[in-house]
Amino acid sequence: MQRHPSAADLPALLARLCDAxxxxxxxxxxxxxxxxxxxxxxxxDIVHRRTPENVARLLEVLLQLDATMRYDLANRGLRPTxxxxxxxxxxxxxxxxxxxxxxxxLDEGTGxxxxxxxxxxVVDEGRTLRVLDLPTLIAVKAKVGRPKDRMMLPILVATLxxxxxxxx
Amino acid sequence: MESLxxxxxxxxxxxxxxxxxxxxxxxxxxxxxxxxxxxxILLSLQQSPWNRLRSASRMMQTLAKxxxxxxSQRR
Numbered sequence: 138m139q140r141h142p143s144a145a146d147l148p149a150l151l152a153r154l155c156d157a158x159x160x161x162x163x164x165x166x167x168x169x170x171x172x173x174x175x176x177x178x179x180x181x182d183i184v185h186r187r188t189p190e191n192v193a194r195l196l197e198v199l200l201q202l203d204a205t206m207r208y209d210l211a212n213r214g215l216r217p218t219x220x221x222x223x224x225x226x227x228x229x230x231x232x233x234x235x236x237x238x239x240x241x242x243l244d245e246g247t248g249x250x251x252x253x254x255x256x257x258x259v260v261d262e263g264r265t266l267r268v269l270d271l272p273t274l275i276a277v278k279a280k281v282g283r284p285k286d287r288m289m290l291p292i293l294v295a296t297l298x299x300x301x302x303x304x305x
Numbered sequence: 306m307e308s309l310x311x312x313x314x315x316x317x318x319x320x321x322x323x324x325x326x327x328x329x330x331x332x333x334x335x336x337x338x339x340x341x342x343x344x345x346i347l348l349s350l351q352q353s354p355w356n357r358l359r360s361a362s363r364m365m366q367t368l369a370k371x372x373x374x375x376x377s378q379r380r
């Protein structure tokens with residue numbers, strides 16, 4: 138029986154990360170939702186800054202959320218480590234607030250610092266979120282080319298067009 | 306709390322980016338863009354970013370409950 142929810146509580150997860158001072162950029166489906174795309178997503182994908190201090194802040198939040206590796210078929214309850222979060226891979230976690238995937242790099246050699254100029258800051262309800270900008274999100278989804286990403290592309294492009302019409 | 310939305314513009318004009326991005330997509334995807342229900346996008350854009358996240362999460366959590374209930378009935 139699974140211990141954690143299968144769908145992420147996106148506002149609660151983001152609030153925990155923001156309040157802990159973790160530096161990260163929201164990518165994937167949650168970024169699309171923030172930009173106004175009418176889609177749903179079951180996980181939260183973030184690209185975090187890989188300084189030792191930020192990795193420590195992120196790890197502390199993850200451990201508070203009882204994070205364990207999601208693709209551990211033996212169900213050993215493996216915990217994320219600072220080494221994993223400071224590396225180059227993608228860490229797929231199950232947490233008490235749902236699935237959370239900290240990505241060290243979105244693409245080879247494209248980490249937080251490289252993505253920062255392609256992100257927007259969104260201030261709402263007293264918190265600042267940094268989100269991958271919509272054109273870059275579309276370009277990433279088009280490049281990845283998995284069926285689930287291709288299915289999302291028309292909605293993302295239409296969202297970009299509607300935002301452009303509204304002057305955003 | 307009152308929403309203080311400050312969505313900064315991207316470094317390039319969004320409209321020109323959209324046209325170049327669309328031109329690079331394959332014809333099937335370009336055709337599907339015309340089928341997107343834009344009223345749903347406009348409704349979403351009327352919400353604040355945090356409320357968009359709340360709506361998406363509630364929807365996904367509801368779907369997960371239905372899926373779990375359906376799978377427990379099949380057992």
